[in-house]
Amino acid sequence: MSIATVIAEPTSRDIRHNWTREEVEALFALPFNDLLFEAQSLHRKYFDPNKVQVSTLLSIKTGACPEDCAYCPQSTRYDTGLEVEKLMEVQKVLEQARAAKAAGSTRFCMGAAWRSPKQRDMPHVVAMVKGVRELGLETCMTLGMLTEGQAAELAEAGLDYYNHNLDTSPEYYGDIITTRTYQDRLDTLDHVRDSGMKICSGGIVGMGEQQGDRAGMLQQLANLSQHPESVPINMLVRVEGTPLEAEDDLDSFEFIRVIAVARIMMPASHVRLSAGREEMNEQMHALAYFAGANSIFYGEKLLTTPNPRANSDMALFGKLGINTEELALEQPPEDPSPQFYDAARA
Ligand code: SF4
Numbered sequence: 001m002s003i004a005t006v007i008a009e010p011t012s013r014d015i016r017h018n019w020t021r022e023e024v025e026a027l028f029a030l031p032f033n034d035l036l037f038e039a040q041s042l043h044r045k046y047f048d049p050n051k052v053q054v055s056t057l058l059s060i061k062t063g064a065c066p067e068d069c070a071y072c073p074q075s076t077r078y079d080t081g082l083e084v085e086k087l088m089e090v091q092k093v094l095e096q097a098r099a100a101k102a103a104g105s106t107r108f109c110m111g112a113a114w115r116s117p118k119q120r121d122m123p124h125v126v127a128m129v130k131g132v133r134e135l136g137l138e139t140c141m142t143l144g145m146l147t148e149g150q151a152a153e154l155a156e157a158g159l160d161y162y163n164h165n166l167d168t169s170p171e172y173y174g175d176i177i178t179t180r181t182y183q184d185r186l187d188t189l190d191h192v193r194d195s196g197m198k199i200c201s202g203g204i205v206g207m208g209e210q211q212g213d214r215a216g217m218l219q220q221l222a223n224l225s226q227h228p229e230s231v232p233i234n235m236l237v238r239v240e241g242t243p244l245e246a247e248d249d250l251d252s253f254e255f256i257r258v259i260a261v262a263r264i265m266m267p268a269s270h271v272r273l274s275a276g277r278e279e280m281n282e283q284m285h286a287l288a289y290f291a292g293a294n295s296i297f298y299g300e301k302l303l304t305t306p307n308p309r310a311n312s313d314m315a316l317f318g319k320l321g322i323n324t325e326e327l328a329l330e331q332p333p334e335d336p337s338p339q340f341y342d343a344a345r346a
Pocket residue numbers: 065066067068069072073074075112113114115144
């Protein structure tokens with residue numbers, strides 16, 4: 001089957017929200033080279049193919065999460081030996097943000113292991129958002145489910161992106177999480193979109209799902225009323241003590257196919273390589289960039305699992321002629337609030 005028979009009018013209707021499962025599965029079934037050619041062609045239409053956006057992720061509250069996500073070492077239900085940490089102080093978060101900026105990151109993502117933020121936590125996370133923005137970084141948070149009001153509060157504070165993953169297909173979802181529904185996730189994404197923030201939403205592959213589930217997850221993301229601006233694709237990191245500790249490896253070419261299909265279905269979105277990069281060699285990274293990945297998490301830790309050292313990423317970018325994407329954020333105010341500076345320098 002050729003690409004033309006899979007996608008009707010591929011050049012005139014790149015951005016679509018009406019993908020059928022059959023169409024997505026047909027993309028997965030394309031010969032590998034045809035799939036990558038189409039993904040790279042669309043990538044060049046919407047992005048500089050030699051630029052990659054770099055984000056840093058910091059865990060601002062670690063472990064003791066009441067949810068039961070089967071892949072996650074932060075769930076209180078699994079004995080993974082993870083050290084639990086309370087919500088970080090604002091000034092410590094800002095120190096990390098400064099270091100991330102110095103290392104070349106343009107976006108600073110803060111993640112808390114919560115089912116959803118409590119109202120008493122909101123002033124702290126709002127202060128973090130304001131402080132990180134004043135450093136001239138884009139801000140992103142992942143705090144669990146949000147109410148409409150919480151989304152509005154974060155948007156008002158200047159939060160640029162909110163991350164909330166769909167994780168997998170609706171059909172496979174119940175095998176992975178039972179403490180919140182797929183619809184709960186879609187509702188949070190609606191609240192984020194309605195608040196005016198940008199959406200970061202993707203999923204995890206290699207959790208024992210079928211290819212049809214990977215197709216189903218991408219179908220859900222692409223058929224949202226507006227594509228997520230960022231689409232993180234995570235490879236399962238098997239953590240001892242979690243229910244998925246003994247999952248089989250996902251074939252590397254299948255992972256690249258997921259990236260390429262995501263690029264084709266959401267051509268104007270940043271497709272991000274996220275968890276699992278530690279297991280990927282340079283060649284796999286290069287293939288993922290060719291397939292349309294144009295964003296990575298950078299730094300030593302990705303929440304609680306290892307991530308390739310920043311130096312290795314920079315060395316590979318040098319070999320491939322890739323530059324990091326510059327920030328299109330308006331500059332921070334000339335005269336940031338004294339309150340922020342007091343906190344940051346204390
Ligand atoms: S993925 Fe998030 S919500 Fe699920 S257990 Fe881990 S920290 Fe909690």
